[in-house]
Amino acid sequence: MSELFYDAAPNATRVAPARPAPRAYPAKPTEVTLFGTCVLDLFFPEAGLDAIRLLEREGIRVHFPQQQSCCGQPAWTSGYADEARDVARSQLTVLDNGLPVVVPSGSCAGMFRQHYREVFAEEPATLKRVEDLASRTFELTEFLLHVCKVEWRDLGQPTQVALHTSCSARREMNTHLHARELLGKLDKVERLDHDHESECCGFGGTFSVRMPEVSGAMVLDKTRALRNSGAVEMVTADGGCLLNINGALDKQKQAFRGRHLASFLWERISGEGAS
Known part of the structure; x- marks a missing residue:
C-alpha cells in the first residue's frame, strides 16, 4: 500500500496521525468561514447550501471565499507532495482570516487539522499558520453539536x-x-x-x-x-x-x-x- 500512495515522494516522512484529542470548544461565534470542499462544489452543491442554511439558522453569518479550492488531500495521499503543498499553501492564504472554519466533510477537515503538519514539516515558518488553522477547523456536525449546541424540533415523518x-x-x-x-x-x-x-x-x-x-x-x-x-x-x-x-x-x-x-x-x- 505504501508504494501505491507514496511512490511519487519516496523521501517524504509520513507519520500516521493520532486520534483526535479532546478539545476545548469556544463559545458560538457570530461569523464563520465555510470550506465547501471540491466534491460538494462539483457534485452536491445543494448540500453545501444546506450546510450554510444550518449555520445561518443558528444566527451565524457565513463567509464563502470564492478563491477556495481543494484542500490538497488527493495529491498528498497519492504521493505528489510538491503539488499538494502548492494547493495547501493557497488554502492557508484564503482561510487566513481568524474565523472558525467549518467543513462539511470529515476527511477535508482532517487534512487541515492533522496532515498539514506533515505537508509543511520542513517549513517551520509556515507551521505557526498551520497550527492556527488547525485550532480553528471544525467538521460541520462537530460544530453544530459542540459549538452551537443545537436543540432541534424534528418536523419530518418517522x-x-x-x-x-x-x-x-x-x-x-x-x-x-x-x-x-x-x-x-x-x-x-x-x-x-x-x-x-x-x-x-x-x-x-x-x-x-x-x-x-x-x-x-x-x-x-x-x-x-x-x-x-x-x-x-x-x-x-x-x-x-x-x-x-x-x-x-x-x-x-x-x-x-x-x-x-x-x-x-x-x-x-x-x-x-x-x-
Missing part, C-alpha cells in the same frame, strides 16, 4: 436511516460520534446499525482508480450491508463516499440511495419535504 462515516473522518475527527449524537436529537429518526459501518466504502480517492477490482468488492459489501440494514436511506457527512456509494447503487440498479447529512438535517428541522 423514518429509519443508516449512517456511513468515511474511514479518515472516523479516525481523524470522530465524525461518526458527532453524527450519531446529532441524529439522536431527532425524535422521529431511528438510526439502524449495519455490520459494515466501520469499514471503508472502497473509494479512497485514487485507490478506486488504481485498484478498481478491490474497490468494487469493498463497495459491494458496503452497499449490501446498507440495504440489508432495513433503513430507508443512508446519510453521510462525506461527499467522496456518497459519490462512490450512490454510483455503485446506481450501477446495481438499486432504488436505495444515500444523501449528505447536511441536507437530511436541514429537511428535518426546516420541514421542507415533510408531507
Whole structure:
C-alpha cells in the first residue's frame, strides 16, 4: 500500500496521525468561514447550501471565499507532495482570516487539522499558520453539536436511516460520534446499525482508480450491508463516499440511495419535504 500512495515522494516522512484529542470548544461565534470542499462544489452543491442554511439558522453569518479550492488531500495521499503543498499553501492564504472554519466533510477537515503538519514539516515558518488553522477547523456536525449546541424540533415523518462515516473522518475527527449524537436529537429518526459501518466504502480517492477490482468488492459489501440494514436511506457527512456509494447503487440498479447529512438535517428541522 505504501508504494501505491507514496511512490511519487519516496523521501517524504509520513507519520500516521493520532486520534483526535479532546478539545476545548469556544463559545458560538457570530461569523464563520465555510470550506465547501471540491466534491460538494462539483457534485452536491445543494448540500453545501444546506450546510450554510444550518449555520445561518443558528444566527451565524457565513463567509464563502470564492478563491477556495481543494484542500490538497488527493495529491498528498497519492504521493505528489510538491503539488499538494502548492494547493495547501493557497488554502492557508484564503482561510487566513481568524474565523472558525467549518467543513462539511470529515476527511477535508482532517487534512487541515492533522496532515498539514506533515505537508509543511520542513517549513517551520509556515507551521505557526498551520497550527492556527488547525485550532480553528471544525467538521460541520462537530460544530453544530459542540459549538452551537443545537436543540432541534424534528418536523419530518418517522423514518429509519443508516449512517456511513468515511474511514479518515472516523479516525481523524470522530465524525461518526458527532453524527450519531446529532441524529439522536431527532425524535422521529431511528438510526439502524449495519455490520459494515466501520469499514471503508472502497473509494479512497485514487485507490478506486488504481485498484478498481478491490474497490468494487469493498463497495459491494458496503452497499449490501446498507440495504440489508432495513433503513430507508443512508446519510453521510462525506461527499467522496456518497459519490462512490450512490454510483455503485446506481450501477446495481438499486432504488436505495444515500444523501449528505447536511441536507437530511436541514429537511428535518426546516420541514421542507415533510408531507
